[in-house]
Amino acid sequence: MxxxxxxxxxxxxxxxxxxxxxxxxxxxxxxxxxxxxxxDLQTLxxxxxxxxxxxxxKYLLFKLEHGMMILHLGMSGSLRIVDxxxxxxxxxHVDIVLGNAQCIRFNDPRRFGCLLWSDDDSHAxxxxxxxxxxxxxxxxxxxxxxVASSKRAIKSVIMDAxxxxxxxNIYATEALYMAxxxxxAAAHSISAEKISALVRHIKAILRYAINRGGTTxxxxxxxxxxxxxxxxxxxxxxxxxxxxxxxQTVIEHCTxxxxxxxxxxxxxxx
DNA sequence: ACTGGATCCTGATCGC
DNA sequence: TGCGATCAGGATCCAG
Numbered sequence: 001m002x003x004x005x006x007x008x009x010x011x012x013x014x015x016x017x018x019x020x021x022x023x024x025x026x027x028x029x030x031x032x033x034x035x036x037x038x039x040d041l042q043t044l045x046x047x048x049x050x051x052x053x054x055x056x057x058k059y060l061l062f063k064l065e066h067g068m069m070i071l072h073l074g075m076s077g078s079l080r081i082v083d084x085x086x087x088x089x090x091x092x093h094v095d096i097v098l099g100n101a102q103c104i105r106f107n108d109p110r111r112f113g114c115l116l117w118s119d120d121d122s123h124a125x126x127x128x129x130x131x132x133x134x135x136x137x138x139x140x141x142x143x144x145x146x147v148a149s150s151k152r153a154i155k156s157v158i159m160d161a162x163x164x165x166x167x168x169n170i171y172a173t174e175a176l177y178m179a180x181x182x183x184x185a186a187a188h189s190i191s192a193e194k195i196s197a198l199v200r201h202i203k204a205i206l207r208y209a210i211n212r213g214g215t216t217x218x219x220x221x222x223x224x225x226x227x228x229x230x231x232x233x234x235x236x237x238x239x240x241x242x243x244x245x246x247x248q249t250v251i252e253h254c255t256x257x258x259x260x261x262x263x264x265x266x267x268x269x270x
Numbered sequence: 271a272c273t274g275g276a277t278c279c280t281g282a283t284c285g286c
Numbered sequence: 287t288g289c290g291a292t293c294a295g296g297a298t299c300c301a302g
Contacts, residue, residue, distance in 0.1 A: 002295060003296090072296085074295090076279085110278085112296060152274095156274090159296095169296085258274090260293080
C-alpha cells in the first residue's frame with residue numbers, strides 16, 4: 001500500500017486527531033511484525049503526550065515528551081482513527097488509545113511493517129537515509145553525482161533509500177516513463193539532461209499524488225475511509241500489454257530486483 | 271565496495 | 287467450487 005504519498009496522506013489524516021493528545025494505553029494484539037514490538041514499548045509510551053507526528057522517508061515518527069515511536073506501514077499496513085470500542089478486525093495488531101476515546105488502529109495483513117521505540121532522534125533505521133525527494137538537497141546535480149560511477153539499473157538507483165527516500169515501485173516506474181528513460185538503463189550512461197528531467201518528474205509526481213491523497217490500489221484508504229485517487233491515472237504502472245498514451249506502442253515489462261517494471265519500448269528506448 | 275537475490279507474511283486473482 | 291501457482295505497495299541482510 002504505502003509509498004511516500006500514502007504515508008504522508010496517512011500522517012495528515014491522523015495529526016488532527018492525535019497531536020497534543022495523551023496516550024492512555026497501547027494495546028498490542030500481535031507483536032510479531034517485521035521486528036517484534038519491544039516488550040517495554042507500552043510502559044515507555046503510556047501516559048505521555050504526543051508532541052508531534054512527523055514523517056522521515058516512509059517512517060512515521062510519533063514524538064513524545066520523552067522518546068519516540070517509529071512506525072512503518074510495510075507493504076500492506078494502514079492506520080485508521082476509530083472509536084476505541086469498535087471491535088478489532090483481522091490483522092488489527094495495535095491500538096494507540098488516545099485521551100479523547102479515539103484510537104489509532106494499526107492493521108497490517110502481511111506484517112512487514114514495524115513499531116519500534118527510540119529514546120532520541122537517532123536510530124539505526126533513520127541514520128543511513130538519503131535526502132527527502134521533495135527537499136532541495138535532492139536535485140539534478142546531486143543525482144548526477146550519484147549515478148556517475150554506478151553501473152546499476154537506474155530504477156534500482158532511484159529506489160535505493162541511501163540515494164533518495166520514498167520512491168517506491170509505482171512512482172519510480174511512472175517517473176522513468178515521464179523522463180523517457182528505460183528502467184534497465186545503466187545509471188552512468190544516462191545524459192545529464194535526462195537525469196535532470198528524472199529529478200523534476202520524481203518531485204512532480206510525488207507532489208501530485210500527495211495532493212490527490214495517494215494512489216488507490218486494492219485496499220488503500222485514507223484514515224477517514226475515503227479512497228485516494230485512482231490507479232487509472234497511472235501512465236505505465238500496471239498497464240503492461242496495453243497501449244502507450246503517447247505513441248500507442250504496446251507497453252512491455254521486465255523485472256528489476258524482483259520488482260515488475262513496465263515501460264514503453266518506444267518512449268523509453270534503451 | 272557493490273550488487274543481486276532471498277526473505278519475512280497474507281491475500282487477491284487467474285488458469286485449470 | 288476448489289486448488290495450486292503467481293503476483294503484490296518495502297527494505298534488510300547476506301553471499302559472491
